[in-house]
Amino acid sequence: MSGILPYPLLSLALLVLWLLLNQSISAGHVILGSVLAVLASWAMAALRPEKPRIRRPGAALRLTGMVVVDILRSNLAVGRIIVRSREPGVNAGFMTIPLDMRSRQGLAVLSIIITSTPGTIWMNYDAAKGTLLLHVLDLVDETVWIRTIKGRYERLLMEIFE
Amino acid sequence: MSALGFLGWAIVAAQVMLGLAMCCATFRLATGPRAQDRILGLDTLYVTAMLMLVTFGIRTGSTLYFEAALVIGLLGFVSTVALAKFLMRGEVIE
Amino acid sequence: MTALGDLPAWAAFLVAFCVLLGAAVTLIGSIGLLRLSNFYARVHAPTLGATLGMVSILLGSAFYFTMLEGRPVVHEILIAVFVTLTTPVTLMLLARAALYRDRTEGSTEVPASEVVEDLIPPGQERPKERMP
Structure with missing residues (x-):
């Protein structure tokens, strides 16, 4: 998980944000949104924030x-x-x-x-x-x-x- | 009265109420008494204007107003944070 | 001018109710901005419009467009999420700024500095003159 997707929840939220903004779930938007979400989560990992743990x-x-x-x-x-x-x-x-x-x-x-x-x-x-x-x-x-x-x-x- | 007529009437009434709310916020923005009261009025004005744009979207049946409302909401956040920061330290970026 | 599309009667009444409720709550919040007596009491007023008022109007809008276009239109959620996350931040910052200003002026209406110690970081000079 830590290699490609350091923050899976953040990436998922960004992908949903992208799809909602474009109001479409076509394959092109899903791919473009996924790429952007993964890139953004890498940028987030570069900031090295304290990692939250949601236990329950x-x-x-x-x-x-x-x-x-x-x-x-x-x-x-x-x-x-x-x-x-x-x-x-x-x-x-x-x-x-x-x-x-x-x-x-x-x-x-x-x-x-x-x-x-x-x-x-x-x-x-x-x-x-x-x-x-x-x-x-x-x-x-x-x-x-x-x-x-x-x-x-x-x-x-x-x-x-x- | 038909249901759609009632809906049109209700949206106009809602817009009047939101307009009055904007007047209240503008009054606070204009009279103060201190700078933090004015900024609070401005913040309320932003939120209310955003809601007003959403009601315009319902009235015209166009989703274009949604984007304008989103932009107003985000601009309102940034400007209020910058102004509050300015009040606290006298400069926006430290 | 109004271009309201074809809706079943119950949907129209539901949208009208949501929008009216949201506008009324927002108006009450703004009236509170006028009626409440000092700044710290006034900070509570806009949260009415930013919580129940906002959610109610956005629900009405989402429901209206969903019925109108015959597919789920839920991008209003974006505004709801942004406003829910940003309004508390602005209000907290503003309240802290007001507290800081009142304290540097030595106002007796706010809690004294031993209660709120870390508002002024060590080594930072206090502003001397009072600003409007």
Whole structure:
């Protein structure tokens, strides 16, 4: 695997991207896209990034489903705050959460999950102390947010990446 | 009213809503108060304009608008990142 | 001006519902941009349009073209993937830039420097003057 195809998933994703952009699955496009995808994965290998390991695809699927449901729910919650609240944003505030996860890929995925969920945004991660600074729009009870992030996301991400 | 008539009406209504959303973003872009608020307004404007182009694509039945929407989305990302970087350090490329 | 093709009634209603829902969610997000009181609260507003609003409108579009052309047209997935990956990055960068600026001005509304230590790398000079 390491010789011709150093990053099989990346190459596959690039091939799919090429076919979607051209909106065709003719043989010519498949060949051209495959060549480009393999060349791009060689270029990626020249950069020598830390290689991610996805250990439990089942857990990844479960995490995806959970994130989709949470995004829908927090869309409703934030929408309600904006429309209904007399003075929206009074409960907003910063909070810190201690994290046990050290894997860089896991932290990157966690940051994207937290930020793309409406109502929470990732501000800063302190690698020395392992603490995460968040800004939350509806900060009534900090323990709820700590439970959500540590119990729901961090546990699954640690299963997947560590 | 026929179903297609309803669809046409719905798309016009959606475009009006997206237009109002763009007005809100433009207001934030114009009034600030600080530079980061303006950049946030610009980012919202990009995303909303992209969605507006997708609705134009449905309305005209042409997939050409899709490519324009993709380009706007990517340009919006690059420009917002460059502006945020500029705010943080005062220069775009270090 | 409108060139809507032949669609079954249920498909037309489904597309209309998706597009209207997405536009309404995006509008609510932009209203939040106006109504919320300070910058850090405002950062949350555009994520509405960039998640549910975007997905809903793109679903409507993909479904419409799939029904219209009689073959799967799913290239809207590309926009969805790009926006899902890029919007969090821009918002995080912007929020960090704002935090950095507020901290260098000594604002009391943001957490102090012992909480966020590595925003200013060692050896880097702090800008002295306040910028608009």
